[in-house]
Amino acid sequence: MxxxxxxxxxxxxxxxxxxxxxxxxxxxxxxxxxxxxxxxxxxxxxxxxxxxxxxxxxxxxxxxxxxxxxxxxxxxxxxxxxxxxxxxxxxxxxxxxxxxxxxxxxxxxxxxxxxxxxxxxxxxxxxxxxxxxxxxxxxxxxxxxxxxxxxxxxxxxxxxxxxxxxxxxxxxxxxxxxxxxxxxxxxxxxxxxxxxxxxxTHISEAPTVDTDALRRRFGWGPEDVVVLHTGNMGAKQDLTNVAAAAQVAERTGAPLRFVLVGGGHQRPQLEQLATTTPRFEVLPSVDNDTYAGLLRAADVLLVNERPGLTEMCVPSKLTSYFTADRPVLAAVEAAGPSAAELAAADAGIRVRPGDPEALVEGAMQLHDEWITTGGATHRGGRRYVREVLxxxxxxxxxxxxxxxxxxxxxxxxxxxxxxx
Incomplete structure (x- = not known):
């Protein structure tokens, strides 16, 4: 039946x-x-x-x-x-x-x-x-x-x-x-x-991967503030903006390291940028356990969208980000669904898309707040996942x-x- x-x-x-x-x-x-x-x-x-x-x-x-x-x-x-x-x-x-x-x-x-x-x-x-x-x-x-x-x-x-x-x-x-x-x-x-x-979300709240070992594996020092973007590398992600933010960080001395994990048709272009851009790196896709560990090993999790996107999609990565219990930085339009999700979850802050200086300032603000409050700010993501997602x-x-x-x-x- x-x-x-x-x-x-x-x-x-x-x-x-x-x-x-x-x-x-x-x-x-x-x-x-x-x-x-x-x-x-x-x-x-x-x-x-x-x-x-x-x-x-x-x-x-x-x-x-x-x-x-x-x-x-x-x-x-x-x-x-x-x-x-x-x-x-x-x-x-x-x-x-x-x-x-x-x-x-x-x-x-x-x-x-x-x-x-x-x-x-x-x-x-x-x-x-x-x-x-x-x-x-x-x-x-x-x-x-x-x-x-x-x-x-x-x-x-x-x-x-x-x-x-x-x-x-x-x-x-x-x-x-x-x-x-x-x-x-x-x-x-x-x-x-x-x-x-x-x-x-389809990742574990408690990954079995050692996050400290992951940071050492990828060469991230304790002084590095790792800003991690995961998933597709295509036109709507506008990830050249992230490479430009890495250049701003290098010029201003901000301790940020921008890392992309995943694949997509713009990956070769971004890999080429990484060879000449300090504080910017591109990693291949990883298995689910390593992915969950990377989210916990990063300091800030990033959603970056092309300016003007207000209707077309809700990034699936957000549900995983919220579960990872790390602050989220969203370079997205204020009127878009990504901004609405971030605000509803109280899991991070939004900055203007297509603005590398704003990206650097936002990442530093999130990290400083996290350190100053002992990780007490922007912690609503996991609650939001359990109650809504x-x-x-x-x-x-x-x-x-x-x-x-x-x-x-x-x-x-x-x-x-x-x-x-």
Whole structure:
């Protein structure tokens, strides 16, 4: 009698940053709750924009990850995140996901911002009148506009496409109330079809890694005030601003060391900057335990966004930052969701984006306050995670959103397998 749900999303485990941990975590949680869940996903490639080792483009596409049957469909992986190349990847993934064996799911969950792939899958679902939920992590057209990736006419056209797609879905799950407002006001999605399900943290509050040993491993001295940025290195992160802040720190004698951890299409440019910029370094992606340890080993945790971003996303790194119990510095717009999250959690301070001097001043202010008060300031992050961003609350809200679409009774079916 278990409801059968098919989740279709380009990103999934073993990717451990961005959207993938939430898709994988929700699939596992639904499966553990008795739902019959299957996943169709792509080849793991994010944030390095190359296929992970051990995942050839050919071979058996079936896996079982944490009890969840997973089907991987092949698709091109561009060497960078250029819009045309990314569009090509999305379309190929969408076509192959739509033509893969589905069985007879009671509902399909499509994960965006893979907009075109999701729209193609939506067409397949419509042929069998299967209800579809769009799980919106980023607003596609807001991203095009705010990052300057497309001009006005293209953005207007894409907004019409995105709005039509979202209105055609049976429901939408968004990760922040700001997104819900945007879908109602700009996309014409009915309020009763929108459910807010907050992303949760997926790192341990008490990592097993020795943080002092990590500082020694990476050459961070006791006098270094480490300002750590993690995750994707792309256009919206504007990380050349962080390199410029490192130059300001060097010039003024501030004891700051700016460190980036992760991958992305701007990583080669940033690595080149690191060779000529003291107090600025770029580290590769790390495993989950090391990542949790690095957050605790740093002195200040950084969110840096391109000026002008007010609608497009809520950085997933914030939930991990809050759990790490370290002060957070956010170089973001005051009107954006990142600033709202930081204020709600009382976990740090905001400075102007695109201003390296402000970044240095903010980092020093946070560190000085932390030392002066014995770490008593900006400690609300962990409380906020437990009260607002818990995995249990997210699963309950998500189950409620999907359950609204299901028939009152479901026909008994055999449990899904990787070959179903």
């Amino acid at each position: 278990s409801p059968r749900v098919l989740i279709v999303g380009l990103n999934y485990s073993p990717e451990h940053t961005g959207i993938a941990p939430y898709t994988a975590g929700m699939a596992q949680a639904l499966r553990e709750s008795g739902w019959d869940v299957e996943v169709i996903t792509g080849l793991p490639h994010y944030p390095q924009w190359r296929i992970h080792d051990g995942y050839p483009r050919t071979g058996d596409p079936h896996e079982v990850i944490d009890g969840v049957p997973v089907l991987r469909v092949p698709h091109p992986v561009p060497h960078d995140a250029g819009q045309l190349r990314r569009l090509g990847m999305e379309i190929v993934f969408g076509l192959r996901a739509a033509t893969a064996p589905w069985g007879r799911p009671d509902a399909v969950v499509v994960v965006t911002p893979a907009l075109f792939a999701s729209a193609i899958v939506r067409v397949r679902a419509a042929l069998t009148r299967t209800p579809v939920i769009a799980w919106v992590h980023d607003i596609y057209t807001a991203g095009l506009s705010e990052t300057g990736a497309a001009g006005g006419p293209v953005t207007h056209m894409m907004r019409a496409v995105e709005g039509t797609f979202l209105r055609s879905c049976s429901g939408a799950v968004v990760i922040h109330d700001r997104f819900a407002d945007y879908l109602r006001g700009h996309m014409g999605v009915a309020a009763e079809r929108i459910t807010t399900v907050r992303n949760w 818990s995995r249990g609350a997210a699963v309950r809200s998500f189950v409620s959103a999907v359950a609204k679409l299901l028939p009152v009774t479901t026909e008994h079916r055999a449990p899904a397998t990787v070959n179903s």
